[in-house]
Amino acid sequence: MGQEPIHEMTAAYALNALDETERREYEQHLAGCRSCREELPALVEAANSLAYATPAPEPPRELRARILEQARLERSTVVPLRSRRLVRGALTTGALAAAAAVALAIWASSLRSSLDDTRSALERREQVVAVLSDPESRQVVLAGADGRLVVAPSGRATLVASLPRPPEGRTYQAWVQTGGTARSAGVFEPSEGRAIFRLEQPVLRGSVVMVTLEADGGVPAPTGQFLVRARA
Amino acid sequence: MVAYTPVVAYPLRTFARTKPLQRDVAHLSDEALIALVARGEDDALAALYDRYGRVAYGLAVRVVRDPTLAEDAVQEAFLTVWRSSGRFVAERSKASSWILTIVHRRAVDVVRREERRRSEPLVQPPAPPELTDDAAWLRLERERVQTALKSLPDAQREALELAYYGGFTQSELADRLGQPLGTIKSRMFAGLRQLRELLTVQASEKDPWDKSRSTR
Numbered sequence: 001m002g003q004e005p006i007h008e009m010t011a012a013y014a015l016n017a018l019d020e021t022e023r024r025e026y027e028q029h030l031a032g033c034r035s036c037r038e039e040l041p042a043l044v045e046a047a048n049s050l051a052y053a054t055p056a057p058e059p060p061r062e063l064r065a066r067i068l069e070q071a072r073l074e075r076s077t078v079v080p081l082r083s084r085r086l087v088r089g090a091l092t093t094g095a096l097a098a099a100a101a102v103a104l105a106i107w108a109s110s111l112r113s114s115l116d117d118t119r120s121a122l123e124r125r126e127q128v129v130a131v132l133s134d135p136e137s138r139q140v141v142l143a144g145a146d147g148r149l150v151v152a153p154s155g156r157a158t159l160v161a162s163l164p165r166p167p168e169g170r171t172y173q174a175w176v177q178t179g180g181t182a183r184s185a186g187v188f189e190p191s192e193g194r195a196i197f198r199l200e201q202p203v204l205r206g207s208v209v210m211v212t213l214e215a216d217g218g219v220p221a222p223t224g225q226f227l228v229r230a231r232a
Numbered sequence: 233m234v235a236y237t238p239v240v241a242y243p244l245r246t247f248a249r250t251k252p253l254q255r256d257v258a259h260l261s262d263e264a265l266i267a268l269v270a271r272g273e274d275d276a277l278a279a280l281y282d283r284y285g286r287v288a289y290g291l292a293v294r295v296v297r298d299p300t301l302a303e304d305a306v307q308e309a310f311l312t313v314w315r316s317s318g319r320f321v322a323e324r325s326k327a328s329s330w331i332l333t334i335v336h337r338r339a340v341d342v343v344r345r346e347e348r349r350r351s352e353p354l355v356q357p358p359a360p361p362e363l364t365d366d367a368a369w370l371r372l373e374r375e376r377v378q379t380a381l382k383s384l385p386d387a388q389r390e391a392l393e394l395a396y397y398g399g400f401t402q403s404e405l406a407d408r409l410g411q412p413l414g415t416i417k418s419r420m421f422a423g424l425r426q427l428r429e430l431l432t433v434q435a436s437e438k439d440p441w442d443k444s445r446s447t448r
């Protein structure tokens with residue numbers, strides 16, 4: 001009632017009732033709409049209250065044990081994929097028992113590979129939502145492409161940009177330049193003309209975020225011209 | 233100060249301090265537990281599972297309608313919590329809500345892959361005997377949300393239930409209910425806001441009752 005249709009999609013989003021395309025469209029809207037970002041947490045909570053309205057049978061006991069076992073296994077094997085802060089924590093706990101861990105890592109990664117697509121897509125979504133749904137996030141309009149850089153107070157940043165598919169063998173790579181050095185913030189692929197990408201480097205106030213086209217897999221230092229720029 | 237503690241108490245205290253995470257996490261807030269999970273403390277993950285595993289499993293069973301698939305969804309969801317807890321932003325959402333969102337997404341992902349799913353009618357398993365405090369609390373909570381849900385207009389309740397429990401997208405709902413997409417969006421939006429209102433009002437009305445009860 002008197003609501004723009006896209007605002008009303010906040011409810012469908014909270015209920016997880018959007019398909020992939022709609023979800024991307026809405027997340028892009030969310031990045032630029034403070035009132036949706038403010039409304040979202042309350043609607044998410046209302047949606048999740050529905051979880052309590054259904055009978056809750058006792059889960060099988062083995063489920064708990066399986067989850068914890070798998071979590072411990074991952075702690076000792078997936079460490080290199082985590083952030084540096086976590087790596088340091090894991091190292092001090094002595095979880096990296098050298099050879100055994102390496103062997104397990106190889107086994108675990110082969111086991112995981114089939115699930116990785118869905119899993120990483122889901123996790124990426126979680127990360128993006130965390131930044132976009134934070135009303136304290138700052139936004140910077142991009143130069144060079146339509147879109148925005150959304151930076152949470154913690155420095156976590158998400159780039160939302162309209163970008164064409166890169167040429168064969170090339171990929172987009174994001175960079176965060178602070179005090180003269182540009183550090184890679186990861187490579188990404190746009191989908192259907194849009195990229196929503198969570199930078200793998202924190203973005204501090206005054207840093208410059210840039211995007212270049214590079215060889216597949218990315219490069220250690222930028223070689224291409226800067227297609228997109230934003231000063232955070 | 234410790235030096236003046238009676239001898240008997242001293243070793244007990246020392247013992248407790250040497251393994252703090254084994255026992256103490258159960259008293260922490262959800263948010264504190266998530267912070268520990270982000271540091272790789274599996275006891276904290278266990279405590280979160282003890283708090284939300286049952287609701288999570290109930291939700292997953294309701295959505296995917298298959299106990300084995302439900303277990304898989306819950307397992308994957310808690311492992312997602314384990315891997316991505318560092319990204320949880322406490323100021324933006326309650327930890328319980330964050331966890332349930334992940335569980336719900338998992339379950340819906342499963343059900344959208346399995347096309348057998350949602351043409352089947354909703355079958356509610358008979359409620360098991362509720363003997364523990366935990367079960368009793370869950371039952372009260374269920375009654376509270378069900379009461380709120382029942383007071384919504386039928387069309388809104390139907391849209392919310394089909395979306396949340398059925399895993400239908402808004403477009404699928406529009407097809408199924410023979411309504412324009414805009415109508416479905418409005419129903420979900422109005423319904424969810426209204427539900428939020430009802431639950432908030434109930435919660436604030438409940439406070440004085442709780443106080444009078446605790447002074448007894």
